[in-house]
Amino acid sequence: MKRVITYGTYDLLHYGHINLLKRARELGDYLIVVLSTDEFNWNSKHKKCYFSYEKRKQLLEAIRYVDLVIPEENWEQKINDVKLYQADVFVMGDDWQGKFDFLKDYCEVVYLPRTPEISTTQIKKDLETKGEK
Numbered sequence: 724m725k726r727v728i729t730y731g732t733y734d735l736l737h738y739g740h741i742n743l744l745k746r747a748r749e750l751g752d753y754l755i756v757v758l759s760t761d762e763f764n765w766n767s768k769h770k771k772c773y774f775s776y777e778k779r780k781q782l783l784e785a786i787r788y789v790d791l792v793i794p795e796e797n798w799e800q801k802i803n804d805v806k807l808y809q810a811d812v813f814v815m816g817d818d819w820q821g822k823f824d825f826l827k828d829y830c831e832v833v834y835l836p837r838t839p840e841i842s843t844t845q846i847k848k849d850l851e852t853k854g855e856k
């Protein structure tokens with residue numbers, strides 16, 4: 724069984740995330756999503772999530788491409804995760820191009836093209852603008 728692993732916040736889940744998860748899953752037989760906890764997002768990524776970790780986990784677990792959701796608590800856990808979950812492929816969107824090449828010593832590293840026109844930031848901006856009309 725070819726195991727794929729990917730990381731993210733996945734807040735305000737949108738079709739760009741789904742596109743990524745679909746393609747990641749197609750690279751193997753089993754997809755693990757390591758989901759940033761609320762604390763990690765706030766302390767290390769300076770992101771305030773709209774949905775809590777539990778709600779974001781619930782959403783991801785409902786996606787047909789996702790087989791397992793586990794917490795991402797720090798930047799340093801990836802090597803251990805790849806070993807512990809026996810991941811064969813590490814996948815991220817290409818906004819992270821090159822940032823995780825150190826994992827090539829442990830597994831295949833694949834950066835997939837982002838879905839360009841959608842982002843959580845854009846959604847929030849659009850909602851604010853619409854709210855002003």
Ligand code: C2G
Nearest residue numbers: 730731732733739740743815816817837838841842
């Ligand atoms: N993504 C995408 N297209 C978009 C938006 C996001 O392909 N329009 C991808 C990102 O490249 C990433 C995944 O969807 O691979 C999750 O995106 P985020 O939740 O923004 O993840 P991020 O905050 O970048 O967290 O340790 C790594 C970090 O946890 C990554």
